[in-house]
Amino acid sequence: MIESPINEIDIVKAKTSKIEKVDFNNLAFGKTFTDHMFVCDFEDGKWQTPKIIPYQAMTIEPSARVFHYGQAVFEGMKAYKDENDRVFLFRPEDNHRRINKSAARMAIPEFPKDYFFKGLSELLNLDKDWIKPGIGNSLYLRPFVIATEPAISAAPSETYRFMIICSPAKAYYKGKVRVLFAEKFSRSADGGVGFAKAAGNYGAQFYPTSLAQKKGFQQIIWTDASTHEYLEEAGTMNIFFRIGNTLITAPNNDRILDGITRKSVIQLAKDLGIECEVRRVSVKEIRAAAQDGSLKEIFGAGTAAVISPISAFEHAGDVFEIDDIEESYASLFKQGILNIQHNEAEDLHGWRFEIK
Amino acid sequence: MIESPINEIDIVKAKTSKIEKVDFNNLAFGKTFTDHMFVCDFEDGKWQTPKIIPYQAMTIEPSARVFHYGQAVFEGMKAYKDENDRVFLFRPEDNHRRINKSAARMAIPEFPKDYFFKGLSELLNLDKDWIKPGIGNSLYLRPFVIATEPAISAAPSETYRFMIICSPAKAYYKGKVRVLFAEKFSRSADGGVGFAKAAGNYGAQFYPTSLAQKKGFQQIIWTDASTHEYLEEAGTMNIFFRIGNTLITAPNNDRILDGITRKSVIQLAKDLGIECEVRRVSVKEIRAAAQDGSLKEIFGAGTAAVISPISAFEHAGDVFEIDDIEESYASLFKQGILNIQHNEAEDLHGWRFEIK
Ligand SMILES: Cc1ncc(COP(=O)(O)O)c(C=O)c1O
Ligand SMILES: Cc1ncc(COP(=O)(O)O)c(C=O)c1O
Secondary structure, X not given: OOOOOOOOOEEOOOOOOOHHHOOOOXXXXXXXXXXXXXXXXXXXOEEOOOEEEEOOOEEEOOOEHHHHHOOEEEXXXXXXXXXOOOEEEEOHHHHHHHHHHHHHHOOOOOOOHHHHHHHHHHHHHHOHHHOOOOOOOEEEEEEEEEEOXXXXXXXXXXXXXXXXXXXXXXXXXXXXXEEEEOOOOOOOOOOOOOOOOEHHHHHHHHHHHHHHHHOOOOEEEEEOOOOOOEEEEEOOOEEEEEEOOEEEEOOOOOOOOOOHHHHHHHHHHXXXXXXXXXXXXXXXXXXXXXXXXXXXEEEEEEOOOEEEEXXXXXXXXXXXXXXXXXXXXXXXXHHHHHHHHOOOOOOOOOOEEEEO | OOOOOOOOOEEOOOOOOOHHHOXXXXXXOOOOOOOEEEEEEEEOOEEOOOEEEEOOOXXXXXXXXXXXXXXXXXXXXXXXXXXXXXXXXXXXXXXXXXXXXXXHHOOOOOOOHHHHHHHHHHHHHXXXXXXXXXXXXXXXXXXXXXXXXXXXXXXXXXXXXXXXXXXXXXXXXXXXXEEEEOOOOOOOOOOOOOOOOEHHHHHHHHHHHHHHHHOOOOEEEEXXXXXXXXXXXXXXXXXXXXXXXXXXXXXXOOOOOOOHHHHHHHHHHHHHOOOEEEOOOEHHHHHHHHHHOOEEEEEEEEOOOEEEEEEEEEEOOEEEEOOOOOOOHHHHHHHHHHHHHOOOOOOOXXXXXXXX
């Protein structure tokens, strides 16, 4: 017997909306959630009928494997509204593909594409009032999967929960960011899980980042764990360097997250005739370029902040300031991507995905 | 004002015990839990009054940071009973020290020593019937800390929950173990969190281990991530090699868990006049020793399995079988440690800690 894909989602609507209580001009990132959430459990070897229910706390055993072994992966994506209240996602197929790539590395079963898209669209239809039009506004969507089996032997879970929760957002980073190049701590190993959005990759960065923050640097740019000579990525952003008029970014490998913003920047650079080299970037080269004045920009690229200009870096006790420039690539790409996301520019590559 | 340490624990006893329903001769590791659990929340910048309550599911927000960023650490320890129903722990101060070391690396506040010991002793007094006398029986104790703040920005939690849950156990591994030496995947990076019992370290091993299992090897012995030339440790055990009559084990570094069983073996070897070298062990050396017959034993050392003899290893497509030997070091150390744990041998180093 062939099982047909479930095309129904059980929906329980919230009796009242919390939206009136939310001050959309003063949103702390990731602390306010919409009225509904998407939930789908993996049991008896398969994903069960998905449901959408009012956003609420859940009940879970203290022995659930996620608490003990960090068997959990997630995604980060956003929904945008144009001036006509049409709702769009940005390259969501890539998020679906990536959460399954992350899942495979963490021994978590892959999540079916139709559930993912059906879930997103039902959820966004219910909670679309939470998406405010206007560039800079968005609804941050957090799909994630956790291992729920109540068993603490060191083995993969037999049961999982896939969820999507939604949080209204303004720009993530305020102002320019000062960064530190990692010299001692590392984010991930060759042959490890750095390329996956595995939960533990993030918690592991909090302590080194807190040390950086005490020295006045908001973020760390991670280097390869073996030599600390090559620049890889930041905690939640891929990194671009502009030397002269050329952009440079590290190639993907098993330590680096294959960012959707990163690859969009690479494509836009091509569209705009800006040279972009995807190759290893050494600390030495960037220090030298900062010294001789050819380093024009460094910026991060990621869903949360879109593009985040970096104004200074520290390495081996030396601080290098990067002067503001007019017509920066950072603002060019930021505007370019935001315009596509908000349906204010032509979508040459089919990146917009309308929710109907 | 100096705050005095809280010496009271709020205790709510279970109305009925589940113990009658448990078949102590057929225990799957880590699936059965005792009647009570210890819970202590970190809020407003400090650990609140601890409590012991009936073992139960808990309520937690889907946005709790532990689910998204794996900000979680744990310990593994055991309680043992002697023939007179006296209850002992084994070197518990080391578990307390280590959970705080793990916590610091994961930006989690340290847990006070008096709460830890008071919690353990109250909990074990309530659930002592779950500890069966007899070598091989124990109550596995799982202290752990999870980040509970309902916020999904990539930053450390403001709130945490420390818990201890208890699960009756027999020997963890059945029979001898065949292992694979890691050649591609890695467990942790220099400058990473491998030395910590951080949740994500474990989930990250499930997939590579499942591949090994498909090839007929139950465990992986991890090598250094940069070269894969040096043998480090297994998923939940440190590793010892016996070449001739000399024991060798890798030194601690920031990739390796500083195991309590490991250091007990090193001390017992000293007591017994067995030479033990703590130094880097290369794959090459172990292959050569297997080939010329001088490799007598490999065994793992960890709380769950105590000592786990390894009967074969695979590397670069070659499988090396290790013949059984009489009077193995593995059985010597296993017996030695179990006898101390169960109060059947003299405790020369003050490792036993009686719960009264
Ligand atoms: C480690 C890491 N690098 C880079 C990115 C940027 O990826 P994307 O552009 O797909 O958001 C993210 C986050 O999303 C990340 O977590
Ligand atoms: C990675 C790892 N190595 C080694 C060990 C052994 O340490 P211990 O002897 O303290 O149990 C453990 C588990 O406890 C572990 O998780």
